[in-house]
Amino acid sequence: MNTPFVINAADRTVGAILIDIENYRGSLGDGSPELAIRIEGVAKQDSFGAGLQGIGSLEIHGELGDFGLCALHDCECRVDGNVGDFFCHSLKSGLVIVKGHAKNSLGALGWGGFLAIYGNAGNCLAVGLQGSEVVVRGSTGDFACLGMQSGCVVIGGNVGHELGKGMRGGTIYLRGDAESISSDIEEIRVREPDRLKIGLLMIKAGIKSAGKEFRMYRSVHGESN
Numbered sequence: 001m002n003t004p005f006v007i008n009a010a011d012r013t014v015g016a017i018l019i020d021i022e023n024y025r026g027s028l029g030d031g032s033p034e035l036a037i038r039i040e041g042v043a044k045q046d047s048f049g050a051g052l053q054g055i056g057s058l059e060i061h062g063e064l065g066d067f068g069l070c071a072l073h074d075c076e077c078r079v080d081g082n083v084g085d086f087f088c089h090s091l092k093s094g095l096v097i098v099k100g101h102a103k104n105s106l107g108a109l110g111w112g113g114f115l116a117i118y119g120n121a122g123n124c125l126a127v128g129l130q131g132s133e134v135v136v137r138g139s140t141g142d143f144a145c146l147g148m149q150s151g152c153v154v155i156g157g158n159v160g161h162e163l164g165k166g167m168r169g170g171t172i173y174l175r176g177d178a179e180s181i182s183s184d185i186e187e188i189r190v191r192e193p194d195r196l197k198i199g200l201l202m203i204k205a206g207i208k209s210a211g212k213e214f215r216m217y218r219s220v221h222g223e224s225n
Contacts, residue, residue: 004038004059009045017048021055042081049077053092066103069096072113085122088115091132097206104141107134110151116205123160126153129170135205142179145172148219154201156209164217172217173198185217 005024009017021037035055042048042062052058053073060077066084069077073092082100091110101119108124110132123141126134129151139157147166158176164185172185173194198211 004036004057007037007039009039009041009043009062021052044084046084063100072096082119083117088113088132091115095204101138102136106136106140107132110134114204116207118207120157125155125159126151129153133201133204135201135207137205137207139176145170148172152197152201154198154214156207164219167219168221169219173214174217175214181217184220186220188216188218190214190216 007017007020036057037055038059040061042060042064044063044065046065046067048064048068050067050070052075055075058075058077060079063081064083067086067089068083069087070089071092072088072094075094077096079098083098083102085103086105086108087102088096088110089108091107091113093113095114098117102117102121104122105124105127106117106121107115107129108127109130111130112132114133116135118137120138121136121140123143124146125136125140125144126148127146129148131151133152135154137156140155140159142160143162143165144159145153145164145167148170150169152171154173156175159174159178161180163178163181164172165182167184194216195211198214202209
């Protein structure tokens with residue numbers, strides 16, 4: 001990987017930053033190695049990085065506003081700071097690690113890829129999830145996994161009310177307590193392959209955990225991976 005191309009985001013629009021990235025990509029020419037980009041001074045801009053694709057390594061330093069990294073595809077991204085509502089909405093592929101907290105609707109409608117938050121998340125975590133893997137090291141609010149269809153969610157802390165409401169597929173792993181659990185899901189016995197999967201997801205997120213003390217939940221309306 002080449003030395004990262006550094007962009008200072010202070011007092012700049014999201015569009016101008018994306019133009020910088022595309023210009024840098026173009027300057028490398030066809031057959032160039034994967035891009036390595038570091039963006040500094042981010043100050044809660046909305047829709048930051050929406051639609052980015054094909055960047056090998058992206059580091060973001062600062063707080064993101066709402067709809068950050070929406071529809072991200074084929075990127076490895078690390079954020080040093082908090083993120084707003086609908087972060088990684090419709091995630092397509094790639095890996096995203098956030099060293100901070102997230103607001104509401106984290107990972108909503110994610111199709112694929114991997115998303116991990118080292119802090120807490122707000123309400124409606126992974127709403128309508130379609131296949132992504134989402135890990136929250138801390139706690140989350142009400143209506144986590146609302147309408148989830150497929151994929152996997154790991155919650156290391158506590159959750160609020162109505163966990164799994166309207167869930168039709170996918171798997172929830174919970175280590176903490178839930179204020180209330182929807183009648184749409186049921187607890188399933190955790191077997192050794194499940195513990196191994198949790199452990200591997202935690203390793204992928206860079207979190208030390210052996211996958212123990214988790215409970216597993218799935219939809220009562222049918223089995224799904």
